Amino acid sequence: MNESTYFSGRVSADPHRNRLAILAARLASEGRAILNLSESNPTRCGLFPEGVLAALSNAASLEYHPDPRGLPGARQALALRLDCEPDDLFLAASTSEAYGWLFKLLCDPGDAVLVPKPGYPLFDYLAGLEGVRAIPYRLEYKHADGWFIDLDGLEQAAAATGARALVVINPNNPTGSFIRPAERARLVDFCSRNGMALISDEVFLPYALEADGSQESLGGQDGCLTFILDGLSKLMCLPQLKLGWIRVGGPPALRGQAMARLEVIADTYLSAGAPAMNALPLLLPGADAFVARTRRRLLLNLGVLKERFGGDDSPFRVLRCDGGWIALLECPRIETDEDLALGLLEAEGVAVHPGYFFDFEREGCLALSLLLEPPRFAEGVDRLGRFLDRIIE
Numbered sequence: 275m276n277e278s279t280y281f282s283g284r285v286s287a288d289p290h291r292n293r294l295a296i297l298a299a300r301l302a303s304e305g306r307a308i309l310n311l312s313e314s315n316p317t318r319c320g321l322f323p324e325g326v327l328a329a330l331s332n333a334a335s336l337e338y339h340p341d342p343r344g345l346p347g348a349r350q351a352l353a354l355r356l357d358c359e360p361d362d363l364f365l366a367a368s369t370s371e372a373y374g375w376l377f378k379l380l381c382d383p384g385d386a387v388l389v390p391k392p393g394y395p396l397f398d399y400l401a402g403l404e405g406v407r408a409i410p411y412r413l414e415y416k417h418a419d420g421w422f423i424d425l426d427g428l429e430q431a432a433a434a435t436g437a438r439a440l441v442v443i444n445p446n447n448p449t450g451s452f453i454r455p456a457e458r459a460r461l462v463d464f465c466s467r468n469g470m471a472l473i474s475d476e477v478f479l480p481y482a483l484e485a486d487g488s489q490e491s492l493g494g495q496d497g498c499l500t501f502i503l504d505g506l507s508k509l510m511c512l513p514q515l516k517l518g519w520i521r522v523g524g525p526p527a528l529r530g531q532a533m534a535r536l537e538v539i540a541d542t543y544l545s546a547g548a549p550a551m552n553a554l555p556l557l558l559p560g561a562d563a564f565v566a567r568t569r570r571r572l573l574l575n576l577g578v579l580k581e582r583f584g585g586d587d588s589p590f591r592v593l594r595c596d597g598g599w600i601a602l603l604e605c606p607r608i609e610t611d612e613d614l615a616l617g618l619l620e621a622e623g624v625a626v627h628p629g630y631f632f633d634f635e636r637e638g639c640l641a642l643s644l645l646l647e648p649p650r651f652a653e654g655v656d657r658l659g660r661f662l663d664r665i666i667e
């Protein structure tokens with residue numbers, strides 16, 4: 275009997291190991307140490323806020339108070355930070371889970387949502403697991419102004435697919451681009467005209483790097499139904515605590531309808547854990563200082579990268595990085611970015627993400643994580659430079 279008789283088409287058993295993962299596994303089996311210049315797990319980069327263990331040992335967590343929106347104390351602390359009402363908030367186990375809830379709320383199987391390209395590769399899975407199609411809209415790069423949304427393309431994608439939601443990442447991963455003030459108004463109008471919800475993923479919002487100061491949250495506006503996503507995994511570099519949140523906004527009647535339905539979904543899972551929720555009011559007061567410390571590291575590493583590869587006569591280009599944790603290095607198109615990444619790993623033991631992981635239109639882009647401890651980052655950049663110099667010779 276065919277296996278599809280048993281299983282849905284949403285998940286494949288094919289582990290889909292790309293050539294880089296296969297090479298990395300071989301090098302590891304040969305005992306080669308790898309310097310992972312794409313490390314995005316902050317707990318492997320020595321970034322921990324103060325007081326996490328103390329905040330987690332709260333006796334209140336011995337009791338179970340199921341609340342579909344999440345414990346009131348946690349939502350009150352969050353509402354204070356976000357300048358909203360505790361009842362506008364839903365706590366989930368992660369931002370990724372929150373996407374799943376929102377796709378269930380907004381879409382029927384087969385419906386479409388619009389997602390940015392280049393963008394975060396998890397979308398195809400998050401949407402696919404809900405039976406939803408993730409349809410890309412383009413971001414275009416203009417040096418040195420940065421990335422712009424192709425608004426005409428967005429309109430066409432909406433018309434062609436009848437999409438139920440527009441997903442924006444503010445700032446986007448990996449392009450680091452914030453939604454620009456002029457784009458903000460256009461996107462809200464676009465969603466309102468098309469009867470579409472706006473989902474704004476703002477996990478990297480506090481990590482502004484080269485931004486001009488005009489960046490802001492899409493929360494708190496009434497022009498269209500809006501869901502703002504965030505969580506501890508980026509705000510305080512604590513992905514292991516598993517706590518994310520949704521802030522619901524928009525025209526009051528629509529917002530009320532959305533929250534009543536979202537409550538049913540959240541009540542079905544009750545997935546945010548008490549230890550993380552009880553820790554939140556203790557952790558949040560330290561968030562701004564922690565973000566400031568982390569930003570200093572990101573800026574320092576970005577400076578090292580620009581020093582090595584920037585400059586008008588350089589054959590390389592560090593793309594404008596308004597925010598986030600990733601820097602993009604554009605190389606002359608001598609090889610595909612996959613071949614560059616494979617060659618670098620083999621020759622120098624340095625791992626980077628090739629642009630194709632994020633659906634870049636142009637070849638030759640490499641994505642580097644700015645999170646690494648600065649001496650390690652500098653060592654990785656040094657080896658990367660040595661390798662690239664040999665290639666373009």
Ligand SMILES: Cc1ncc(COP(=O)(O)O)c(C=O)c1O
Binds near residue numbers: 370517
């Ligand atoms: C843009 C973006 N959103 C969400 C997430 C996932 O966050 P969480 O750990 O809360 O699921 C990531 C993780 O890298 C991300 O890059």
